[in-house]
Amino acid sequence: xxxxxxxxxxxxxxxxxxxxxxxxxxxxxxxxxxxxxxxxxxxxxxxxxxxxxxxxxxxxxxxxxxxxxxxxxxxxxxxxxxxxxxxxxxxxxxxxxxxxxxxxxxxxxxxxxxxxxxxxxxxxxxxxxxxxxxxxxxxxxxxxxxxxxxxxxxxxxxxxxxxxxxxxxxxxxxxxxxxxxxxxxxxxxxxxxxxxxxxxxxxxxxxxxxxxxxxxxxxxxxxxxxxxxxxxxxxxxxxxxxxxxxxxxxxxxxxxxxxxxxxxxxxxxxxxxxxxxxxxxxxxxxxxxxxxxxxxxxxxxxxxxxxxxxxxxxxxxxxxxxxxxxxxxxxxxxxxxxxxxxxxxxxxxxxxxxxxxxxxxxxxxxxxxxxxxxxxxxxxxxxxxxxxxxxxxxxxx
Numbered sequence: 173x174x175x176x177x178x179x180x181x182x183x184x185x186x187x188x189x190x191x192x193x194x195x196x197x198x199x200x201x202x203x204x205x206x207x208x209x210x211x212x213x214x215x216x217x218x219x220x221x222x223x224x225x226x227x228x229x230x231x232x233x234x235x236x237x238x239x240x241x242x243x244x245x246x247x248x249x250x251x252x253x254x255x256x257x258x259x260x261x262x263x264x265x266x267x268x269x270x271x272x273x274x275x276x277x278x279x280x281x282x283x284x285x286x287x288x289x290x291x292x293x294x295x296x297x298x299x300x301x302x303x304x305x306x307x308x309x310x311x312x313x314x315x316x317x318x319x320x321x322x323x324x325x326x327x328x329x330x331x332x333x334x335x336x337x338x339x340x341x342x343x344x345x346x347x348x349x350x351x352x353x354x355x356x357x358x359x360x361x362x363x364x365x366x367x368x369x370x371x372x373x374x375x376x377x378x379x380x381x382x383x384x385x386x387x388x389x390x391x392x393x394x395x396x397x398x399x400x401x402x403x404x405x406x407x408x409x410x411x412x413x414x415x416x417x418x419x420x421x422x423x424x425x426x427x428x429x430x431x432x433x434x435x436x437x438x439x440x441x442x443x444x445x446x447x448x449x450x451x452x453x454x455x456x457x458x459x460x461x462x463x464x465x466x467x468x469x470x471x472x473x474x475x476x477x478x479x480x481x482x483x484x485x486x487x488x489x490x491x492x493x494x495x496x497x498x499x500x501x502x503x504x505x506x507x508x509x510x511x512x513x514x515x516x517x518x519x520x521x522x523x524x525x526x527x528x529x530x531x532x533x534x535x536x537x538x539x540x541x542x543x544x545x546x547x548x549x550x551x552x553x554x555x556x557x558x559x560x561x562x563x564x565x566x567x568x569x
Contacts (some may be wrong), residue, residue: 178204185390186212190219198224202231205240210359211254211367214240234259234282239357251334252327254367255348255357260287262314264297269310271300285345286358289318294354296347298322324349327356331367332457338364402546409550416554420561423569429501430564433492433511434557440484441518441556445548448473448526456530456540466531473523481519485512503568510563518556525551 177196181189181204193201193216205213205228217225217240229237239257246252259282262271271287278284287305289298298318308317324347325334338346338361346364348357390398417424417434424431452469455461461469489508496504529547530540 178207181216182208182212185394186215187219188390188394189216198227199231201228202237206232206236209254209363209366210240210243210256211363214243214253217241218244234278243357246327249331250327251325251329251331251348251359251364252357254331254359254363255327256359258288258347258355258358260284261290261355262287263292264289264315264318265313267310268305268308268312268314268317271314272305272310285360286347287314287318288347288355288358289314290355296322296324296349296353296355299347322347324353325359326350331364334364406546406549409546410553412550413553413557416557417561420565423561423565427501427503427507427564427568429492429496429499429507430561432495433488434560436488437511437515437518437556437560438553440481440488440515441522441552442549444477444480444519445522445526445552446545448477448523449530449544449548450526452527452530453540453544456534466527469531470524470527473527474520477519477521477523478516481516482512484519485515488512488515506567507564510560510567514556514560514563517559518552521555522548522552525555 177192180192184192193204196204205216217228217237220228225241229241231237232240235257239255243253243255246255259278260271260275262274275284275287285302287300287302288296289300290296298314298320299322300314300318304317323337323341323343325337327348327350329337343361345358345360347355348359350356420430452461452473455469489512492511493504493508496507501507525548529544529551533544534540
């Protein structure tokens with residue numbers, strides 16, 4: 173296998189990886205996909221035309237490619253996308269000696285951790301570790317040495333739910349069974365943790381419009397296509413914030429200090445909202461946010477925003493008061509009070525937005541992290557600038 177090609181595939185997005193592999197033989201592609209995370213292999217394989225996809229799948233050892241084709245029918249972010257075909261599946265009455273002989277050649281070409289024991293209808297009834305095969309008598313049936321009613325994952329289980337189930341078990345591999353307990357695949361523990369790590373690492377980029385698919389070696393043309401639409405959206409939302417400033421242009425012209433403190437107010441409110449957003453997304457990712465807790469979370473972030481904004485506002489208001497006094501502005505105390513109130517109210521709204529935006533996106537069926545940072549920044553800018561300039565216009569002009 174070409175190691176440089178493998179490294180290139182592992183550091184780029186799935187479509188670019190498929191393009192790099194187009195000129196390779198079906199067997200070479202099959203060998204390379206077999207060496208990577210099954211979830212990534214499924215995505216790369218899906219980029220090829222159906223006829224070539226079938227040829228590549230047929231070239232993989234032990235039917236691995238056929239399993240990938242089945243995996244692709246499962247929803248993204250589920251255990252089913254990461255399944256591999258179990259290579260050691262036997263009936264309960266099969267003897268230990270027969271199992272050892274059957275696997276003697278298989279283990280030379282593939283990594284086998286457990287023997288899965290199933291009935292004729294495919295229902296899994298037990299699991300046997302290789303250690304048990306070593307110490308068991310050759311004539312003993314698997315039913316005598318297997319672990320009965322073993323733990324198993326479901327193919328439709330969300331990755332985060334699966335991680336909560338396996339985090340205290342630390343098995344090298346897990347059987348995957350359907351609702352009738354029929355064995356449909358297996359998934360390696362390492363693959364689960366790799367995929368979860370990738371999902372978490374992609375979250376920060378999603379908040380500012382960087383697609384999860386984009387990787388370090390993604391060609392600049394595809395990176396441009398991924399990012400540019402979100403920048404156009406960000407430009408549109410920036411115009412909305414600019415419109416608020418433009419509406420109160422007369423106030424800014426008469427009281428220049430307002431313009432000086434606009435970035436201070438906006439920056440503090442944006443940071444407050446980003447804190448709420450980060451905690452909310454972390455709770456969603458780790459499965460800590462239960463159904464019905466959304467309003468409780470929003471209330472907590474609003475309360476945090478009020479106290480944080482009030483304390484920060486007092487400090488900022490004091491600074492504004494000193495600057496206004498140095499300029500001999502007769503409304504120095506009023507300006508300071510406006511700053512304190514505007515900071516507190518704006519931080520309340522930014523905290524609410526930081527929790528509500530990902531919750532709203534999730535309810536709408538979208539990725540909670542997708543461009544949430546862009547929407548949050550727009551909301552905080554409009555509210556903070558609108559409250560600050562609006563109060564100043566109302567009270568001082």
